[in-house]
Amino acid sequence: MKPTAFDYARPETLEEAVQALGSHPDAKVLAGGQSLVPLMSMRLAAPALIVDINHLPGLDHVTADASGVRIGALARHADVLASADVRRVQPLVSLALANVAHPTIRNRGTTVGSIVHADAAAEMPMVLQLLGGSVDVVGSGGRRTIAADELYVAPLESSLAHDEVAVEAFFPALPAGSGVAFEEISRRHGDYAMCGVAAVVAVEDGRVTSARAGYLSVSDVPTVVDLTDALAGSVDDAALARAAEAALAQLEPESDIHATAAYRAHLAKVLTARVLTAAHDHAREE
Amino acid sequence: MAENTAEKIHDVRLEVNGVTHAVAVPARRLLSDALRQECGLTGTHVGCEHGVCGACTVLVDGRPVRSCLMFAVTAAGSEITTVEGLAEPDGSLNPAQQAFRECHGLQCGFCTPGFLTTVTAGIKENPCPTHEEAREMVAGNLCRCTGYQNIVKAVERAAEIARGDAPAAGPPDGDDGGLEAATGDTEVARKDDASTTGLGA
Ligand SMILES: Cc1cc2nc3c(=O)[nH]c(=O)nc-3n(C[C@H](O)[C@H](O)[C@H](O)COP(=O)(O)OP(=O)(O)OC[C@H]3O[C@@H](n4cnc5c(N)ncnc54)[C@H](O)[C@@H]3O)c2cc1C
Ligand code: FES
Ligand code: FES
Numbered sequence: 411m412k413p414t415a416f417d418y419a420r421p422e423t424l425e426e427a428v429q430a431l432g433s434h435p436d437a438k439v440l441a442g443g444q445s446l447v448p449l450m451s452m453r454l455a456a457p458a459l460i461v462d463i464n465h466l467p468g469l470d471h472v473t474a475d476a477s478g479v480r481i482g483a484l485a486r487h488a489d490v491l492a493s494a495d496v497r498r499v500q501p502l503v504s505l506a507l508a509n510v511a512h513p514t515i516r517n518r519g520t521t522v523g524s525i526v527h528a529d530a531a532a533e534m535p536m537v538l539q540l541l542g543g544s545v546d547v548v549g550s551g552g553r554r555t556i557a558a559d560e561l562y563v564a565p566l567e568s569s570l571a572h573d574e575v576a577v578e579a580f581f582p583a584l585p586a587g588s589g590v591a592f593e594e595i596s597r598r599h600g601d602y603a604m605c606g607v608a609a610v611v612a613v614e615d616g617r618v619t620s621a622r623a624g625y626l627s628v629s630d631v632p633t634v635v636d637l638t639d640a641l642a643g644s645v646d647d648a649a650l651a652r653a654a655e656a657a658l659a660q661l662e663p664e665s666d667i668h669a670t671a672a673y674r675a676h677l678a679k680v681l682t683a684r685v686l687t688a689a690h691d692h693a694r695e696e
Numbered sequence: 697m698a699e700n701t702a703e704k705i706h707d708v709r710l711e712v713n714g715v716t717h718a719v720a721v722p723a724r725r726l727l728s729d730a731l732r733q734e735c736g737l738t739g740t741h742v743g744c745e746h747g748v749c750g751a752c753t754v755l756v757d758g759r760p761v762r763s764c765l766m767f768a769v770t771a772a773g774s775e776i777t778t779v780e781g782l783a784e785p786d787g788s789l790n791p792a793q794q795a796f797r798e799c800h801g802l803q804c805g806f807c808t809p810g811f812l813t814t815v816t817a818g819i820k821e822n823p824c825p826t827h828e829e830a831r832e833m834v835a836g837n838l839c840r841c842t843g844y845q846n847i848v849k850a851v852e853r854a855a856e857i858a859r860g861d862a863p864a865a866g867p868p869d870g871d872d873g874g875l876e877a878a879t880g881d882t883e884v885a886r887k888d889d890a891s892t893t894g895l896g897a
Contacts, residue, residue, distance in 0.1 A: 411745070415703045418723035418769055447765040448746035460723065462770055512836025514814060515747060517759040518766070599835050
């Protein structure tokens with residue numbers, strides 16, 4: 411199907427973009443279009459005004475320093491994935507991005523767009539939340555930083571105001587002594603996952619001081635659980651089984667056409683043990 | 697479409713295969729449709745129209761992109777290459793096209809334009825793909841005919857040809873129904889075109 415008719419604005423400055431968004435209650439930002447255009451073609455979305463931000467200057471940066479990784483709103487997934495600096499400073503960003511769709515979709519889709527689209531089946535919202543990152547937005551009220559914790563308010567809903575443009579995402583660097591891992595299961599390579607889990611484990615003097623896991627596609631919003639207690643002793647099969655149970659107690663797996671709730675629960679358990687093991691190994695190498 | 701009687705028409709200059717096409721389109725015109733309808737370049741095929749099948753893949757500033765997920769108005773100012781623009785300046789097949797022909801990497805040819813654009817860019821970015829990388833390169837493109845084995849062979853062969861370290865290939869035996877389809881310009885392709893336009897409309 412084809413999208414319904416809409417008005418089109420192609421601002422050349424951020425101020426113009428914010429103004430255009432404010433000019434209509436039913437305006438939407440168009441970034442990579444890899445989520446929005448299919449929704450419009452299927453007529454699940456029919457915005458009255460499209461504000462195309464693809465031609466704004468100075469938003470396609472990908473930078474990494476000791477504090478973390480900064481990704482501009484027009485950096486495509488492929489640009490972020492190609493950055494060796496990103497991989498070094500926060501490897502979980504790269505590990506997760508390799509699972510976002512196919513290379514062709516990644517050439518156009520933006521990482522910031524994915525983060526504010528707030529799909530619980532998407533990799534980057536969950537990773538932002540697990541790492542305690544944030545998004546900078548600019549609106550008629552000026553610029554503000556939204557912590558990941560406050561970004562995801564409901565399924566497919568972020569806390570951006572109607573006239574706000576997300577300009578940059580920030581992922582904190584991986585501290586020394588910490589390790590990360592990511593795994594997901596999907597029906598076909600490149601599809602949205604039926605379940606995906608990422609972990610961050612911190613080790614000090616051979617003991618786990620912190621272990622957290624993030625879940626995508628399990629509940630209807632990206633979910634993070636703290637599993638430090640389960641791994642506080644040693645990291646062995648019994649501890650991993652305890653951690654997986656503890657995680658599941660805080661999740662509410664849902665059924666859909668891709669997988670039943672029971673199958674999702676099973677995947678969540680198995681993947682939890684796998685990523686905790688891998689993140690723990692990674693932490694000890696660091 | 698009756699919902700909007702005064703739909704604004706945008707004058708857009710599309711740079712396609714080195715030629716400027718001045719087209720007048722509503723903002724909602726997908727790049728895939730503008731290429732086929734306004735530019736008359738029907739080599740770009742439309743299958744799913746939501747980003748999954750890859751048939752509509754074109755190069756935008758050298759990178760493979762789904763033309764069904766881009767509005768023509770957004771594409772103004774970018775260099776677009778469709779399957780019609782892949783052949784060498786002298787008209788001979790480019791390495792990806794040659795390889796698909798040699799390896800029998802197509803049957804009906806519907807998916808082929810998307811594969812050829814993807815592989816043309818893919819072997820530029822990675823001139824020596826491993827078998828796994830060759831598979832990954834085309835993992836986002838669907839083919840309902842071939843079963844992919846010959847397509848993956850064609851990716852590896854295309855890289856060989858492009859590197860210039862390929863042993864001269866024997867001529868493909870018998871009649872080569874693949875040749876014209878690989879250039880995106882045949883009876884076969886046109887028949888498919890008619891049916892997809894019908895589906896999409
Ligand atoms: C076949 C296919 C498979 C895919 N598979 C996956 C997958 O496995 N995992 C995954 O995570 N994603 C997947 N995607 C989606 C892809 O990652 C998108 O690129 C991403 O979700 C959205 O980014 P975008 O730049 O394309 O945003 P758009 O589609 O342009 O926008 C999406 C939404 O975010 C808003 N928005 C975008 N940017 C901004 C901004 N800067 N400020 C304010 N609002 C903004 C838009 O208004 C819109 O509501 C897939 C897409 C396709 C077509
Ligand atoms: S028609 Fe564009 S991906 Fe299928
Ligand atoms: S050759 Fe027929 S769909 Fe690929």
